Amino acid sequence: NAGVMQNPRHLVRRRGQEARLRCSPMKGHSHVYWYRQLPEEGLKFMVYLQKENIIDESGMPKERFSAEFPKEGPSILRIQQVVRGDSAAYFCASSPKRSLAGETQYFGPGTRLLVL
Amino acid sequence: DAKTTQPPSMDCAEGRAANLPCNHSTISGNEYVYWYRQIHSQGPQYIIHGLKNNETNEMASLIITEDRKSSTLILPHATLRDTAVYYCIVSAGANSKLTFGKGITLSVRP
Numbered sequence: 001n002a003g004v005m006q007n008p009r010h011l012v013r014r015r016g017q018e019a020r021l022r023c024s025p026m027k028g029h030s031h032v033y034w035y036r037q038l039p040e041e042g043l044k045f046m047v048y049l050q051k052e053n054i055i056d057e058s059g060m061p062k063e064r065f066s067a068e069f070p071k072e073g074p075s076i077l078r079i080q081q082v083v084r085g086d087s088a089a090y091f092c093a094s095s096p097k098r099s100l101a102g103e104t105q106y107f108g109p110g111t112r113l114l115v116l
Numbered sequence: 117d118a119k120t121t122q123p124p125s126m127d128c129a130e131g132r133a134a135n136l137p138c139n140h141s142t143i144s145g146n147e148y149v150y151w152y153r154q155i156h157s158q159g160p161q162y163i164i165h166g167l168k169n170n171e172t173n174e175m176a177s178l179i180i181t182e183d184r185k186s187s188t189l190i191l192p193h194a195t196l197r198d199t200a201v202y203y204c205i206v207s208a209g210a211n212s213k214l215t216f217g218k219g220i221t222l223s224v225r226p
Contacts, residue, residue: 035214035216037157042216042218043216045213045214089157093214104150107160107161109158
């Protein structure tokens with residue numbers, strides 16, 4: 001019963017390059033969330049996706065960041081033209097379909113992005 | 117989502133119960149109380165959640181006051197591996213985003 005998987009676990013990019021972070025939700029989960037944790041700060045919500053749909057992107061920076069969750073394959077968080085301020089831990093979480101019992105989000109191990 | 121208030125830190129002795137308080141005085145009727153913890157820089161780990169009634173699982177117990185304005189997470193027999201930042205979060209569930217505060221840093225001493 002594999003949990004949420006994220007890869008790569010560590011990613012180093014130079015300023016101006018692109019970063020692609022992947023997240024495979026738990027089996028049977030159709031909802032994915034991305035959170036970012038800057039150094040010495042708390043986790044901040046970025047975006048919530050269901051298959052092929054963005055439900056809430058209120059936490060996404062307006063430029064350079066995008067996310068997708070295609071019908072097949074993992075969810076992708078893409079950061080274009082990275083800057084040093086993008087260095088952070090990016091966590092993905094997944095949850096099952098909506099129920100009345102209150103959904104639980106299960107988190108992956110995170111991707112640590114370092115921008116040189 | 118309603119905000120929560122937690123003390124910044126606390127400690128307890130290994131083997132003793134750790135009682136972590138949380139205030140959520142503006143919680144709405146449809147909002148759940150969730151507890152997560154983060155050990156070092158690992159991914160947050162789900163602990164427990166509840167709506168009105170007290171809840172217990174293999175990790176912890178959650179005690180929610182009758183007016184739902186506060187709750188307490190109880191780790192019955194704390195171990196060194198329970199040293200972590202514990203987050204109390206209120207959320208409507210139903211696939212809502214989680215709003216993390218600063219949490220409470222629990223230090224378990226030998």
